[in-house]
Amino acid sequence: MRPVTGSIDEHVRNGLEKKQLAQNPRADGRTLLRRLHFDLTGLPPTEAEARTFLADPNVEKLVDRLLASRQFGERWARHWLDVARYGEDDFHGTAPHPYANAWRYRDWVVDAFNDDMPYDVFVKAQIAGDLLPNRERYLGGLGLFGLGPWYYGISQPPQARADERHDRVDMVTRGFLGITAACARCHDHKYDPISQRDYYALAGVFASTAYKEYPLAAATDVDRYTAHQKKIAAQEKAVAAFVEKQREQLAEILSFRIADLMTGTGAPVDADLAQRWRKYLEKPDEDQPFRATWDKTRDRAAAEAFGALVRQVAEEKRALDAENAKLVAKAAPPPAKRRKEILPGNYDSEADFNPGADIPTESLERDRYTLWRKMFSGDNALLRVSKIDDHLSGEWKRHLEALRAELAMLKKTSPAPFPFLHGVAEHDEPIDLELNLRGNPERLGPKIPRQFLTALGGEALGQGSGRLQLAEAVVAHPLAARVMGNRIWEHLLGHGVVRTPSNYGLMGERPANPELLEYLAARLVALRWSPKALIREIVLSETYQASSANTGAGEKADPSNRLFWRAERRRMDAESMRDAILAVSGELDCTVGGESAELDDRNLRRTVYARVGRYQQNETLALFDFPSSSASAEHRAATNVPLQRLYFLNSDFIKRRAKAFGGRITSVERAYELLFQRAPSAREKERGKQFLRESSKAEYAQVLLSANEFLYVD
Numbered sequence: 001m002r003p004v005t006g007s008i009d010e011h012v013r014n015g016l017e018k019k020q021l022a023q024n025p026r027a028d029g030r031t032l033l034r035r036l037h038f039d040l041t042g043l044p045p046t047e048a049e050a051r052t053f054l055a056d057p058n059v060e061k062l063v064d065r066l067l068a069s070r071q072f073g074e075r076w077a078r079h080w081l082d083v084a085r086y087g088e089d090d091f092h093g094t095a096p097h098p099y100a101n102a103w104r105y106r107d108w109v110v111d112a113f114n115d116d117m118p119y120d121v122f123v124k125a126q127i128a129g130d131l132l133p134n135r136e137r138y139l140g141g142l143g144l145f146g147l148g149p150w151y152y153g154i155s156q157p158p159q160a161r162a163d164e165r166h167d168r169v170d171m172v173t174r175g176f177l178g179i180t181a182a183c184a185r186c187h188d189h190k191y192d193p194i195s196q197r198d199y200y201a202l203a204g205v206f207a208s209t210a211y212k213e214y215p216l217a218a219a220t221d222v223d224r225y226t227a228h229q230k231k232i233a234a235q236e237k238a239v240a241a242f243v244e245k246q247r248e249q250l251a252e253i254l255s256f257r258i259a260d261l262m263t264g265t266g267a268p269v270d271a272d273l274a275q276r277w278r279k280y281l282e283k284p285d286e287d288q289p290f291r292a293t294w295d296k297t298r299d300r301a302a303a304e305a306f307g308a309l310v311r312q313v314a315e316e317k318r319a320l321d322a323e324n325a326k327l328v329a330k331a332a333p334p335p336a337k338r339r340k341e342i343l344p345g346n347y348d349s350e351a352d353f354n355p356g357a358d359i360p361t362e363s364l365e366r367d368r369y370t371l372w373r374k375m376f377s378g379d380n381a382l383l384r385v386s387k388i389d390d391h392l393s394g395e396w397k398r399h400l401e402a403l404r405a406e407l408a409m410l411k412k413t414s415p416a417p418f419p420f421l422h423g424v425a426e427h428d429e430p431i432d433l434e435l436n437l438r439g440n441p442e443r444l445g446p447k448i449p450r451q452f453l454t455a456l457g458g459e460a461l462g463q464g465s466g467r468l469q470l471a472e473a474v475v476a477h478p479l480a481a482r483v484m485g486n487r488i489w490e491h492l493l494g495h496g497v498v499r500t501p502s503n504y505g506l507m508g509e510r511p512a513n514p515e516l517l518e519y520l521a522a523r524l525v526a527l528r529w530s531p532k533a534l535i536r537e538i539v540l541s542e543t544y545q546a547s548s549a550n551t552g553a554g555e556k557a558d559p560s561n562r563l564f565w566r567a568e569r570r571r572m573d574a575e576s577m578r579d580a581i582l583a584v585s586g587e588l589d590c591t592v593g594g595e596s597a598e599l600d601d602r603n604l605r606r607t608v609y610a611r612v613g614r615y616q617q618n619e620t621l622a623l624f625d626f627p628s629s630s631a632s633a634e635h636r637a638a639t640n641v642p643l644q645r646l647y648f649l650n651s652d653f654i655k656r657r658a659k660a661f662g663g664r665i666t667s668v669e670r671a672y673e674l675l676f677q678r679a680p681s682a683r684e685k686e687r688g689k690q691f692l693r694e695s696s697k698a699e700y701a702q703v704l705l706s707a708n709e710f711l712y713v714d
Contacts, residue, residue, distance in 0.1 A: 004515075004522040008541040015513040015563045021554060024546040024566040029057040030677050031714045032545060035567070036062055038713045039492055039539070041071035042078070042576045042606075043583055050677040063539055067532050070592055073114030076531070078575055078608045079491050080109055082636070083175045083502075084126075084144050085167075087614035087629030088596060090344075092152045096615035097345060103596045104421055105143025106608070110593065112141070118529035119484050120475040123176055127471035130212075130425055131464075139214050142423030144171070146211060149614060149630055150343050153353045158441040161207075161341060161349060167631070168206040169199065173453075175632050176474050178483040178504035181453060186439030191506040193455040197448050200433045201461075204450040208430035208465035211343055217418035225415045232414065235407040242400060243388055250391055251376055251383040255314060258307030258383075263300055270385045280382060287374065288367040310375055313368050317376075324361040331359045339429055344422065426464045478521060479504065481529075485520030488531060490635060492538050494568025495561075502634035512562035548714045571712050573636055574624035575607035578653075581705055584674050585660040601652070623647060648706040655698070658705055662697030671701070675710050 016023060027035070033053050037045045040063070045053070053062055066072060088102035112122055121132075122141070129138030149167055151160040170182035183189050184199040215222045254273070260266030261277040268274075285291045290309055294302035341349035363369060375383045385391060392400060435445035450461040452473040461469045474480055483501065490496035497517040500508035511517045520534070527533035538544055548567040558565060572580060582588035582604055589604040596611040597603045599618050603610065610618065614629045623643055627633035648654050665671045668688035672680040680688060691700050704710065 002518070002522075004519045006519065008516070008519065008538060009543055011513060011516040011519050012541075012543045012564050015516065016565055019557045019563060021557050021563065021565050023542065023564075024549060024551070024554075026542065026545050027547040027567065027714065029054055031547065032057075032059060033062070033677060035713055036066060036539060038572065038576055038580075040066040040075065040535070041069055042075035042579055043071055043588075044580050044675075045677060046583075047673060050673070054677070059545070060540060063536055067536060070114060072532075073110040073112075074592075074606055074608045075576075076113040076491075077106065077109040079487070080113075081106060081608075081612075082627055082633040083487070084109075085149070085171065085629050085632050086143075087147065087149065087612050089613050089615050090148050090150050090152065091154060091615055096613065097150075097152065099147055099344060099422060100417070101420055101422060102143065102147050103594070103609075104140055104419075105147060106596070107593045108140030108143065110608070113531065116530055116532040119524065119531055120480070120529045122529075123475050123480065124468075124471040127172070127474070128467040130214075130423065131468040139421050139423055142212075142214075143421065145206075145209070145424045146213075146344075146422035148344070150211075150347075152343060152347055157341075157349045157353050160353075162203075162436065162439075162441040165203045165206045168209075169202050171632050172202070172470070172474065174502040174634070176483065177456070177477065177479045178486075178498070178502055178508070179453070179456075179479070180503055180505055180507075185436070189505075194453060196435060198453050198455075200435045200448040201451045202453065202470075204431065204433040204448065205461055205466040205470050207433050208427045208450070209424045209467060210341070210427040212423050212425035213344075214421040214423050215418055216420055221415065222418050225418050228410070228414050232407070232410045235403070235410055239400075239403045239407055242403060246388050246392065246396065246400075247384050248376075250385060250388070251381070252314065254383045254385075255307065255311050255375070258310055259300060259303035262294065262303040262306065265300075270387075270390070272386050273382070276380070276382055285374075288370045290367070290371055310371065313364070313372050314376065316368065317364060317372050320362050320364060327361055328359050339431075424467075426467075430465050481521035481524045482517055484531075485524045485534065486517060488524075488534055489520055489538065492535065492544060493564060494570050496635075499562075500634065502632065513564075567714065569712055569714050571638065574621045574626045577624060577711060578607045578620075580710070581654070581657045584664075584705075584710075585657040586664055587657065587660050601656070620647070620651075620653070645706075648702070654702060654705065658702035659698040661705065662699075662701040665697050665701060668692070671704055675704055675707075 013023065026032075030050075033045055033050060036059070037043060037049075086102075086106060089096040089098045091097070112125075117125075121138075124132060125138035125141035126144040129135060129141045132138050145168055149164070151163050154160055155163070166182055166185055169185075170180075173179045173181035179194070180189070180192065181194050181199060181202065183192075184194045184196050186196070188195045254261075254269065257266065257269060261269065261274065262281065284295055291306060294306050296302075343349060364372060373381075375381055378384070379386065389397070389400070432447050432449050434447050437443040437445050450466045452459040452461060452470065456477050456479070457473060459469065459473045461473075463469055482498075482504070486496040486498050486501050490501055497511045497513055497520070498504060498509060523537065524530075524534050527537075543564050544567070546565075546567050548569045550566070554561075554565045561568060571577075578599075579588065587604050588606070591605055591609075594609070596609055597605065599607070599610045599620065607621070610621070612618075612629055617626065617628065625637045625639055627636060661674075664674065668680055668685050671688070672678060672684070688700065691703070
């Protein structure tokens with residue numbers, strides 16, 4: 001990185017002079033007060049804070065106080081969590097797989113910003129914190145990869161694991177370096193000098209990295225809990241196996257009663273099963289043709305023939321299953337040779353997916369398989385009873401009751417789960433990946449040694465997994481400082497010097513002021529990678545403190561404000577909006593850190609502590625442009641849709657906050673001081689008094705909470 005001189009304001013002025021533009025004058029004290037509070041803490045100033053500053057508008061003193069506040073880390077951690085695609089669950093079949101300790105990574109990020117952890121250390125801790133000196137301080141950062149996304153059994157294991165590596169490559173290259181290396185998975189990058197070999201050289205680092213949980217409890221507690229959980233799992237398996245065996249045997253027995261079920265004769269059977277058969281027989285079976293004769297004749301002989309066919313198909317299925325089991329056993333690699341890949345929840349990538357699913361096996365003819373599945377497969381199959389207990393007696397029933405009693409006792413006496421950090425570690429078997437032809441993990445090309453991107457230096461990454469070398473290579477490259485300097489600038493000025501903050505390649509936008517970008521990067525490094533120091537320098541600049549007023553000359557020469565001749569007027573993001581409403585209503589719970597909670601009526605904490613789902617987003621946050629946690633988000637979208645306005649009109653959250661805020665309103669003047677940090681004009685005062693004469697304080701409060709002046713920051 002080349003040396004730079006000057007200051008932020010000098011570089012901005014130089015850019016403006018080329019367009020014969022002048023920077024806007026300094027904003028007034030009230031505007032700066034709100035801007036600094038929301039930008040640095042995400043919260044509005046209190047009455048006392050507003051009075052103190054407006055009486056003595058010392059910006060430097062205010063900035064230092066806000067940077068030292070706990071709320072600073074809560075605000076700026078959320079910015080990073082967008083990039084880190086932070087989520088607290090993953091898709092696992094048709095249900096979410098929750099990560100109960102995910103919040104520990106979020107709290108680690110909050111602490112890192114509050115402690116002003118140097119950014120180069122911040123990066124290394126998240127890639128290879130377990131390999132750094134004094135690693136206990138950095139293990140929490142490994143949640144960047146320990147929390148996934150993990151794709152479990154969403155596809156065949158080779159494909160799912162390749163997709164996970166793809167996410168890691170994308171996170172490192174776009175998140176830290178502003179490079180879209182993930183585009184080279186299937187072919188050489190179409191625009192940037194990144195080859196497919198580069199992609200797999202980097203992906204090999206993550207193929208050599210294993211998921212690991214780092215306990216925050218004594219080893220004896222961990223061992224005791226783990227051993228007890230194994231007993232519970234074994235007992236659950238025993239219960240499930242016994243129940244399944246009895247249901248299968250009963251289904252086989254009931255197959256001899258099919259004629260009775262079809263004709264409604266014979267001894268009574270399970271009521272639920274009989275109802276399922278009545279519903280099944282109401283209309284023709286369009287999935288297979290074997291019931292056609294009975295549908296025409298509806299006689300006992302046709303029903304007997306249909307039952308005999310069902311039993312014949314069941315016998316064919318048993319024979320095929322036995323032969324297929326032999327094929328799978330013969331083709332499967334010996335357990336000792338299988339490379340273990342364990343995911344959260346102790347999910348074994350191969351063993352827990354569907355062993356042998358990729359091995360060619362024999363199957364029943366389509367119509368016969370459809371018949372078998374309808375009769376025997378799944379809880380709603382026509383021959384499987386829902387409640388096996390009703391059909392057991394004697395020793396069978398006593399045995400099942402004993403199994404269940406033992407399981408209940410094991411669960412009752414289980415030690416409490418121990419806390420842990422989601423993270424990663426070195427795999428016992430580091431490997432170099434074969435190049436996947438056209439991105440297909442089943443079509444393998446030459447083996448690619450692990451190394452950094454060739455265009456960025458191509459350093460070898462062969463020590464262990466290569467993660468520590470990768471982390472060192474990332475922070476040593478000038479792009480790392482440029483990307484973070486630009487991200488900080490974007491959060492303070494409304495948009496980055498580079499407006500595609502995660503893409504500095506050919507398809508990304510060019511910086512309108514490259515000298516300013518280089519200055520920000522150099523200053524970050526010169527300030528010993530201190531985010532707080534760079535933020536302080538930016539917010540104390542004339543550029544940051546300029547007003548947001550439009551001017552004719554500025555709008556004509558630079559309508560999109562790429563040269564920063566004015567400040568940007570911005571609507572609060574979803575978190576600041578919710579937090580600000582809670583703050584002015586006097587209800588905000590400022591408890592710091594701890595477990596996440598759903599954003600329901602009882603949750604009055606800051607939004608950064610809300611549970612963040614990949615499986616299902618919170619609808620309110622999504623309405624106000626909260627990003628998906630499934631991929632790294634370079635910045636927030638800014639939509640303006642009718643539903644957002646309707647939310648302020650109709651939502652229970654707004655109505656409850658309006659009622660609480662109304663309780664704090666003793667006058668129109670106090671309402672304006674709490675919300676806007678100013679006195680009302682004569683017209684506003686008169687209209688407010690008139691409204692209060694005709695309506696309730698809660699309704700007046702709801703109107704004010706919906707005002708753009710409150711929801712936007714100038």
